[in-house]
Amino acid sequence: xxxxxxxxxxxxxxxxxxxxxxxxxxxxxxxxxxxxxxxxxxxxxxxxxxxxxxxxxxxxxxxxxxxxxxxxxxxxxxxxxxxxxxxxxxxxxxxxxxxxxxxxxxxxxxxxxxxxxxxxxxxxxxxxxxxxxxxxxxxxxxxxxxxxxxxxxxxxxxxxxxxxxxxxxxxxxxxxxxxxxxxxxxxxxxxxxxxxxxxxxxxxxxxxxxxxxxxxxxxxxxxxxxxxxxxxxxxxxxxxxxxxxxxxxxxxxxxxxxxxxxxxxxxxxxxxxxxxxxxxxxxxxxxxxxxxxxxxxxxxxxxxxxxxxxxxxxxxxxxxxxxxxxxxxxxxxxxxxxxxxxxxxxxxxxxxxxxxxxxxxxxxxxxxxxxxxxxxxxxxxxxxxxxxxxxxxxxxxxxxxxxxxxxxxxxxxxxxxxxxxxxxxxxxxxxxxxxxxxxxxxxxxxxxxxx
Amino acid sequence: xxxxxxxxxxxxxxxxxxxxxxxxxxxxxxxxxxxxxxxxxxxxxxxxxxxxxxxxxxxxxxxxxxxxxxxxxxxxxxxxxxxxxxxxxxxxxxxxxxxxxxxxxxxxxxxxxxxxxxxxxxxxxxxxxxxxxxxxxxxxxxxxxxxxxxxxxxxxxxxxxxxxxxxxxxxxxxxxxxxxxxxxxxxxxxxxxxxxxxxxxxxxxxxxxxxxxxxxxxxxxxxxxxxxxxxxxxxxxxxxxxxxxxxxxxxxxxxxxxxxxxxxxxxxxxxxxxxxxxxxxxxxxxxxxxxxxxxxxxxxxxxxxxxxxxxxxxxxxxxxxxxxxxxxxxxxxxxxxxxxxxxxxxxxxxxxxxxxxxxxxxxxxxxxxxxxxxxxxxxxxxxxxxxxxxxxxxxxxxxxxxxxxxxxxxxxxxxxxxxxxxxxxxxxxxxxxxxxxxxxxxxxxxxxxxx
Numbered sequence: 046x047x048x049x050x051x052x053x054x055x056x057x058x059x060x061x062x063x064x065x066x067x068x069x070x071x072x073x074x075x076x077x078x079x080x081x082x083x084x085x086x087x088x089x090x091x092x093x094x095x096x097x098x099x100x101x102x103x104x105x106x107x108x109x110x111x112x113x114x115x116x117x118x119x120x121x122x123x124x125x126x127x128x129x130x131x132x133x134x135x136x137x138x139x140x141x142x143x144x145x146x147x148x149x150x151x152x153x154x155x156x157x158x159x160x161x162x163x164x165x166x167x168x169x170x171x172x173x174x175x176x177x178x179x180x181x182x183x184x185x186x187x188x189x190x191x192x193x194x195x196x197x198x199x200x201x202x203x204x205x206x207x208x209x210x211x212x213x214x215x216x217x218x219x220x221x222x223x224x225x226x227x228x229x230x231x232x233x234x235x236x237x238x239x240x241x242x243x244x245x246x247x248x249x250x251x252x253x254x255x256x257x258x259x260x261x262x263x264x265x266x267x268x269x270x271x272x273x274x275x276x277x278x279x280x281x282x283x284x285x286x287x288x289x290x291x292x293x294x295x296x297x298x299x300x301x302x303x304x305x306x307x308x309x310x311x312x313x314x315x316x317x318x319x320x321x322x323x324x325x326x327x328x329x330x331x332x333x334x335x336x337x338x339x340x341x342x343x344x345x346x347x348x349x350x351x352x353x354x355x356x357x358x359x360x361x362x363x364x365x366x367x368x369x370x371x372x373x374x375x376x377x378x379x380x381x382x383x384x385x386x387x388x389x390x391x392x393x394x395x396x397x398x399x400x401x402x403x404x405x406x407x408x409x410x411x412x413x414x415x416x417x418x419x420x421x422x423x424x425x426x427x428x429x430x431x432x433x434x435x436x437x438x439x440x441x442x443x444x445x446x447x448x449x450x451x452x453x454x455x456x457x458x459x460x461x462x463x464x465x466x467x468x469x470x471x472x473x474x475x476x477x478x479x480x481x482x483x484x485x486x487x488x489x490x491x492x493x494x495x496x
Numbered sequence: 497x498x499x500x501x502x503x504x505x506x507x508x509x510x511x512x513x514x515x516x517x518x519x520x521x522x523x524x525x526x527x528x529x530x531x532x533x534x535x536x537x538x539x540x541x542x543x544x545x546x547x548x549x550x551x552x553x554x555x556x557x558x559x560x561x562x563x564x565x566x567x568x569x570x571x572x573x574x575x576x577x578x579x580x581x582x583x584x585x586x587x588x589x590x591x592x593x594x595x596x597x598x599x600x601x602x603x604x605x606x607x608x609x610x611x612x613x614x615x616x617x618x619x620x621x622x623x624x625x626x627x628x629x630x631x632x633x634x635x636x637x638x639x640x641x642x643x644x645x646x647x648x649x650x651x652x653x654x655x656x657x658x659x660x661x662x663x664x665x666x667x668x669x670x671x672x673x674x675x676x677x678x679x680x681x682x683x684x685x686x687x688x689x690x691x692x693x694x695x696x697x698x699x700x701x702x703x704x705x706x707x708x709x710x711x712x713x714x715x716x717x718x719x720x721x722x723x724x725x726x727x728x729x730x731x732x733x734x735x736x737x738x739x740x741x742x743x744x745x746x747x748x749x750x751x752x753x754x755x756x757x758x759x760x761x762x763x764x765x766x767x768x769x770x771x772x773x774x775x776x777x778x779x780x781x782x783x784x785x786x787x788x789x790x791x792x793x794x795x796x797x798x799x800x801x802x803x804x805x806x807x808x809x810x811x812x813x814x815x816x817x818x819x820x821x822x823x824x825x826x827x828x829x830x831x832x833x834x835x836x837x838x839x840x841x842x843x844x845x846x847x848x849x850x851x852x853x854x855x856x857x858x859x860x861x862x863x864x865x866x867x868x869x870x871x872x873x874x875x876x877x878x879x880x881x882x883x884x885x886x887x888x889x890x891x892x893x894x895x896x897x898x899x900x901x902x903x904x905x906x907x908x909x910x911x912x913x914x915x916x917x918x919x920x921x922x923x924x925x926x927x928x929x930x931x932x933x934x935x936x937x938x939x940x941x942x943x944x945x946x947x
Contacts, residue, residue, distance in 0.1 A: 048550040050585040050808035053568070056540040058583065060590055061597070068536050080866045082844030082873030085519050089507040089616050090541065090602060091561075099499040110542075110570075112563030114606050117504070119561075132509065134501040139511055141890045143877060145843060146512070151541060155565050165540050180876045182855055305859045357501035392596060393533030404633055408756045415531045422533030425631045426594060439592045 055156070055164035057372050062390035062441070067375055069388070069492050070198060071149055074169050074369070077194045078147035081186070083171050086146040088128040090153070094120040096131055099356035108154040121153035125170045126353075126366065133174055134357035142176035142362075143183070149371070161380070163372050172366030174353055179363045181295055184329040184349050185302030187367050191333065191345055192308045194369075199385065199491025202336040203344075205308070206316035209296040209329050210348070213320060215289025216265060216282065220258050228252050230320040233266055237318070241267070266318055272300050275315040292328070299329055327351040331367055337495070341377050345369045378493060385494045389487050391441040393422040395480055397458075398433050400449035407448050410458055410473060417477040419484075437463055443487065444480050506607070506615035508823050513841035513892070518826055520839070520943050521649060522600055525620050525820070528645045529598035532637070534622050537597040539579040541604070545571040547582055550807035559605040572604035576621045577804075577817065584625055585808035593627035593813075594634070600822070612831070614823050623817030625804055630814045632746055635780040635800050636753030638818050642784065642796055643759045645820075650836065650942025653787040654795075656759070657767040660747040660780050661799070664771060666740025667716055667733065671709050679703050681771040684717055688769070692718070717769055723751050726766045743779070750780055778802040782818055788946070792828050796820045829944060836945045840938050842892040844873040846931055848909075849884055851900035858899050861909055861924060868928040870935075888914055894938065895931050 052058045059067060075085070094111050097120045110121040122128050125148045133144060149169040156162050171190060173183045188205045195203055217226045232247050241263050248259040268278045279293050296315060303313055321330040328349035335341055347367030354362050378384050395414055399407035407423060414421040422442070424433055437445045447459040452470060460476045461468040462483065471479065503509045510518060526536070545562050548571045561572040573579050576599045584595060600620040607613050622641060624634045639656045646654055668677045683698050692714050699710040719729045730744050747766060754764055772781040779800035786792055798818030805813050829835050846865055850858035858874060865872040873893070875884060888896045898910040903921060911927045912919040913934065922930065 048547055048807055050582045050805075051544065051547060052540060052582070052586065053542060053544055053570070056542065058539055060587060061535040061537070064536055064538060067538070079871050080869070082847075082871055084512040084843035085515055086512070087515060087518070088509055089503060091504060091507065091604070091616060093502065093504055096499055096501060110563070110565055112561070114561055119504070131501045131503070135503065136511060141887055143875075145873065153542070165542060175877070178877065180878065182874065182876045186874065302855065302859070305856045307863055354501075356499055392535035396533075404753065405756045408753070412758055418531070420530050420533055422596065423633065423637065424594075425633045426626070426629065427631065436592055 053164070055158045055162065057163055057166070057376070061392065063379065063384070065390040066384050066388070066492060070371070070375065071169075073197050073492065074149060074194060075147070077190065077197055078171055081145075081190050083145045083147040086129070086132065086148045087150065088122070088125075088132055088148070090121055090151060091119050092122060092128060092131065094118040097122060097127055100127070105154065108156055110153045110155055123154050124152050125150055125168050125368070126172070129170075129172060130354040131357060133362060134354040137358060137360065142174060143179060144174045145171070147171045161373065161376055163376070166370065166372035169369040169371045170366060172364050174362050174364040177361050179365065181298050182302055184295070184365050185299045185306060187347065187365050188313060188331050189303060189306030189308050191331075191367055191369075192312055197491075199493035199495070200335070201495055203312065204334050204336055205313040205345075206319050206332045206334065207296070207299060207303075207313060207329060208316055208319040209292040209299075210320070210326050211288050211292025211328055212279065212296060212317070213292075215286035215292055218288055219282070219285035220261055222254070222258065225252060229262065233262065233318060234320055236266060268317055272310065272313070272315045275317065276300060295328055321346060321348050325350055329365065338377070338381060344374050344377070383493050383495060385490055385492055387487070388490060388492065389441070389443065389484065391443065392420070393440075393442050394420045394484055395422070395444045395446055396437045396442045397421060397423050397446045397448060399423070399425060400447055401453065406453045410446065410448060413473050414477055414480070417481070419477060419480055443483060446476065504615070506609045506613065508614055508617070508827070512843065514830065514835070516841040517835050517839070517943060521822070521826065522620075524648050524943065525600060525645060526598070528641065528648055529622055532596075532641050534596045534598040537580070537583065537599045538601065539573070539576075539583055539599070541572055541602060542570050543573060543579065543582065545569040548573060548578055551578070556605065559607055561604045561606055574605050575603050576601055576619050576819070577623075580621075580623060581805040582808060584813060585805040588809060588811065593625060594630060595625045596622070598622045612824065612827055614827070617821065617823035620820040620822045621817060623815050625813050625815040628812050630816065632749050633753055635746070635816050636750045636757060638798065638816050639764060639782055640754060640757030640759050642782075642818055642820075643763055648942075650944035650946070651786070652946055654763065655785050655787055656764040656796075657770050657783045657785065658747070658750060658754075658764060658780060659767055659770040660743040660750075661771070661777050662739050662743025662779055663730065663747060663768070664743075666737035666743050669739055670733070670736035671712055673705070673709065676703060680713065684713065684769060685771055687717060719768055723761065723764070723766045726768070727751060746779055772797060772799055776801055780816065789828070789832060795825050795828070834944050834946060836941055836943055838938070839941060839943065840892070840894065840935065842894065843871070844891075844893050845871045845935055846873070846895045846897055847888045847893045848872060848874050848897045848899060850874070850876060851898055852904065857904045861897065861899060864924050865928055865931070868932070870928060870931055894934060897927065
C-alpha cells in the first residue's frame with residue numbers, strides 16, 4: 046500500500062445501493078424519451094478544442110478541461126448541445142429532419158468545488174432539430190415529455206415555467222430599450238431574490254432607465270395568475286411591437302398544446318420572469334422548479350433556438366431542447382430524502398446457499414431461476430452459516446435459498462423470505478413463483494417519493 | 497460558418513441506426529450481468545494521476561491522457577480495473593464480499609490511430625472480488641456468463657479458451673526455468689503466428705534454453721484434443737511441481753463446473769497456449785475467439801488475480817474478472833456484416849401525420865399509443881405529403897398513421913404498413929394491436945446474425 050485511494054472532489058461516485066437508484070432513473074429517462082420517438086445518441090467526451098470552442102468566449106471557457114495530447118489541442122465536452130451541433134453539421138446529409146435525439150452523458154466543468162456542485166455530471170437532453178423550419182407544436186411537446194418523465198419518476202410537486210423571449214424582447218422594444226434587453230433581463234432575474242424595489246433602483250440608477258420605463262417593466266413582471274389570466278393580461282400589450290405579438294401567439298399556442306398533451310395546469314405556469322441566458326434562446330424558454338424546494342433552482346431548463354450549428358454549417362437549423370442536470374438532481378433528491386428506499390437495490394433477488402460439497406444441483410437451480418428472470422447469485426464461499434445470512438442481510442437480498450441433501454433428494458429447495466424470516470421447502474417452480482410474487486409486491490412504487 | 501465540424505480520429509461516433517444496435521447490445525449486457533447478481537457501478541472518467549498510476553510504469557503509461565487542471569494532476573481512466581481497485585479500497589468498509597459488480601464505461605488510450613483501433617472505447621467488465629479468499633467456482637461462473645451473454649447477442653461460432661497460469665509456471669519450474677517464465681510465455685505466444693520450429697529456435701538461440709528444454713516446452717504446447725483429452729494428458733505431468741498440480745486441480749474444477757453451468761463443449765476449450773500478460777493474473781485465464789475470424793484476436797479476456805488493490809489497501813483481495821472490448825467488438829461485427837439489419841432501428845414505431853389544422857386529436861392519438869408502449873412521433877411540419885412519406889421511409893419507421901376529418905369523425909385512424917404499403921382505417925385500439933403485432937414479428941431475431 047503506497048497510495049491513499051481517493052475520488053476527486055466534485056466527482057460523484059455512488060455506493061451500490063444508490064447507484065441502482067440512479068440506474069433506475071436513467072432507465073426511466075431512456076424509456077420515456079424513446080416513447081416520444083427520440084433516438085439515442087452517443088458522442089465522444091473529448092473533442093478538438095477548436096471545434097468545441099467554435100462559439101468562443103463565454104463564462105464556461107475558464108471551466109473547460111482542455112489539454113494537449115501529442116500535438117492535438119483537446120477538450121472535454123462541457124454540455125451536450127455543442128457536440129449535438131457538431132454532430133448535426135457533420136452528418137447533415139445522412140440525417141432526416143426533424144431530427145429528434147436524446148443523449149444521457151457525462152459532461153465536465155472545472156467549477157469551484159462546493160457541496161452539491163459537480164465537475165463531472167450527467168446531463169439528460171432531448172432536442173428536436175428542424176431543417177429551415179420547425180413547427181411550434183414541438184415547443185409544447187418538449188415540456189410535455191418532461192412532465193411525463195418526472196411523473197414516471199414519481200415527482201409530483203414540480204412546475205414547468207414557460208415564457209417566450211420574443212414577448213420580453215418585444216416588450217423592451219416597445220419601451221425603446223432594445224439595446225439594453227440583456228442588462229434588463231439580468232436585473233429582472235433578481236426579482237425573486239431582492240424584490241421589486243431594489244430591481245427598480247438598479248434599473249433607474251445603474252441602467253439609466255426613466256422612472257416610467259422602470260415602472261412599466263415592474264408592472265409587466267408583476268403579471269401573475271392562472272395561465273389564462275396571464276395570457277389575457279398580455280393581450281393588453283398587443284399591438285405595441287410585432288415581435289411581442291408574435292411571441293404572444295407562440296406562448297398562447299404552447300399553452301394550448303400543453304393542455305392537449307395532458308399536462309395539468311398545476312404543473313406548468315406561464316411566468317414572465319423566466320428569461321434563460323442571453324444570446325442562445327430565441328423563443329419559448331423553460332425552467333422547472335420543485336415547488337417545495339425553490340432554493341434548488343431549476344432542475345430542468347431549455348428552450349427554442351433559431352440556429353443550432355451556425356459555427357459549423359451554412360444551414361438554418363432551428364431547434365428546441367431541454368436538459369435535466371441529472372447528477373445534481375440525484376444529489377438533491379438524496380439530500381431531501383426523496384429517494385424511495387423501499388425499492389429493491391440488492392444486486393440479486395435470490396441468494397443460493399449450497400449445503401453440499403457437490404455444486405451441480407446448486408448451479409442447476411441458479412440456471413433455472415435465471416431463466417425465469419430472477420437475478421440469482423450463487424454463494425459458494427467457505428463461511429459460517431451466520432456469515433452467509435449476514436451477507437444476504439447486508440445486501441438486502443430478498444430471498445435466501447438453501448439446497449441440502451434433503452432438498453436435492455426431494456427435487457426441491459428451501460426458500461427463506463429474509464424480511465419475514467419465513468422459510469418453506471418447495472419445488473423449484475413454486476420457489477420461482479413465490480419469489481416473483483414477492484418481487485412484484487416490493488417493486489411497486491416510484492423511484493422518487495414525496496412526503 | 498467558421499470551423500469545419502469533425503470528430504477526432506479514433507473516436508467512435510455512430511449514426512442513429514447503428515447507435516440503436518449498440519444500445520441494444522448494451523441493454524443485453526446489462527440484463528445478463530444483472531441476472532447473475534452483479535451490481536452496476538459507475539466511477540469517474542477522471543482520476544487523480546497519482547491514484548490511477550499507483551502501479552506505475554507499463555506500456556499503457558505512454559498512452560494515458562494526463563493533464564493539469566489548476567494544480568491537480570489528472571488522468572483519464574485507461575481501463576475499468578484500476579478504478580475498481582480504487583473503489584473497493586476506498587469503500588472497503590461499506591461493501592460486502594464477495595463483491596460482484598459490472599461496469600460498462602468509456603476508457604481512454606491515446607494509441608496510434610489506425611483502422612479499428614479506438615482511443616475512446618467502451619469496456620464492459622464483470623468482476624467478483626473476495627475478501628481474503630475466493631472460491632474456485634467463481635472462475636467457472638465468469639466465463640459461463642460470457643457464454644450466456646454472447647449467446648443472448650446471437651453469437652454462436654465463438655470459443656472461450658481457458659488455461660491456468662499455475663499450470664504454466666509450475667511446468668516451467670519443473671524444467672528449472674522459473675526465472676524465465678515471462679520470456680518463455682512471450683515466445684510461446686507466437687506459436688500460432690510463426691510455428692513451432694521458429695519458436696524452438698528463439699527458445700534455444702535467444703533465450704539460451706537447452707534443446708531438451710525447448711522440446712519439452714513444444715511438446716507441452718502441442719497437447720491438444722477435447723478438454724478431457726487435454727486434462728488427461730496433463731495428468732501425465734502431475735507430481736513434477738506442486739504449483740503445476742494445484743493449477744491442474746483448478747483447471748479440472750473449472751472445466752467440470754463450466755459444463756455444470758451449461759456451457760457446451762464447443763464453446764470452451766482448455767488451451768495451454770493461452771497465457772495473458774505477465775504480472776497480473778495468477779490462476780485461471782481466458783481469451784475468447786470468434787472461430788470464423790481468428791484474425792480479430794480475443795474479443796473478451798480476463799482471469800484470476802490474487803491481489804486487486806495492493807497499491808491502495810493492506811487487504812488481500814483476490815478476484816476474477818473478464819472484459820469485453822465493446823467498441824472494438826461492435827466495429828468488427830459491423831465490418832463483418834454480422835449486425836442484424838432487419839431489427840427495427842427507427843426512432844419511432846409509428847409516425848402520426850395529422851391532416852387537419854387542429855392538432856388536438858392527433859396529440860390525443862399519440863398519447864394513447866404511447867400509453868400502449870408504442871414509440872410514437874407526431875409529425876406536424878408543413879411539408880408536402882410526399883416529403884412526409886419519404887421521411888418515414890428514410891428513417892425506417894414501420895407505421896404511418898393518418899388522421900383526417902373522416903378518421904376523426906369515425907373515432908378512428910388510418911394505418912399504413914410502410915413495408916407492404918397496405919393501408920386500413922381502424923379504431924385506435926385496433927391500430928395499437930396491429931402495430932404491436934407487426935413490431936413483435938419484426939423484433940424477432942438476435943442483434944448478431946452469423947451467416
